[in-house]
Amino acid sequence: MHKKKQSHMKIQKEKFIQLIFIKQALQFGQFKLKSNRYSPYFFNSHCFYNGADILQIGEIYSDMIYASKVHIDVIFGPAYKGIPLATATVIALKNKYNLEVPYFFDRKEYKQYSDIGYIIGKKYNKKKIVIIDDVITSGKTIQKSNKIINILKNQNSISGIFFLFDREEFGTSNKYTAKKELQKKYNCPIISMISITDIIKYCTEHNIYPTDLSKIVKYYQQYKPSNKINT
Template structure:
């Protein structure tokens, strides 16, 4: 595993962003682990998180004209990512994010920040079955003449989508874009396999993947 991926796993465990237990997911699945990026809530945390996202974007060599953070957890992440891209890579990309509800007064509308245009990089925290991302892309395409360049998340759970394909493959195929993650669940499993006191959690993760995980 690449060192920066290991560093991100350690960072997530230390901040209790990556937790093990029994969790009910939005998809209805019962999971032995949960990733809550909302626990990256200090200036130091979010600055470090933005640097991981910026590194993943640069390393993947994707082209984008605007960063788009999905409400709510994607809002601080997209801000931190734009800052990190400028600070560490001298890349000055505009960004925007959405409201859950359309504002009917003041400036109005649903978007805050830069206007959406072609080659959007969508930023969120986790992908499970991809429902939130699919809904967001649908709304974007309904109102804007745009194209999605990539979707980037902290964690790809590497699970089946609504059919027999992986959630990632469904999104990549439907929207002709790349889906990039800082880490995926296989990275986590590889990391846990080196930790003697994590055997119980490792067994539960492997069992869960047998039921819902992709073959690759």
């Protein structure tokens, strides 16, 4: 059974990488990131904008969550890109695994009337929260998400954080990868569908985007932790 799950996730990974290039979700150029780094590539999950795409993305997250066996009471999708991702995930969890999981998300601005506050959705007490986001770079977005969850108080906690794409860069400490920092801070699984290493391998094997790939490799060498023990 374990090998069957591994095989399924491998197939999902390959299909997702193909979808990335079909939808041109991996974009080349010069991009300033939230981490204030300048990158020669950008992973843009907004390119998965139609029904077929979002169905596949929802299944990817639901498969990762189900395979991880994390305790899940509710899903949180940080604004803005995390909102449709969380929505797609709860639909996929219901359709594929018959799991009825609620979700909630935040606003960027505080609302001062009607449903007052930052949070849209039910207020939860003593729940295990899974966070859904598209990409992990330095981990700043998730650290903000933890602050939002703390607004809810009442002993809610993070049981897992799931991403589509891991850039495998060091986090805010410049010592460990952002993934390792989040694991150490929140003591929960941090899982991504693919990483920049997977993209580099795929492009190399298929001999595509050689010029852009060389820039990506150079950038990756600059921002990955030099000591692999700390990754």
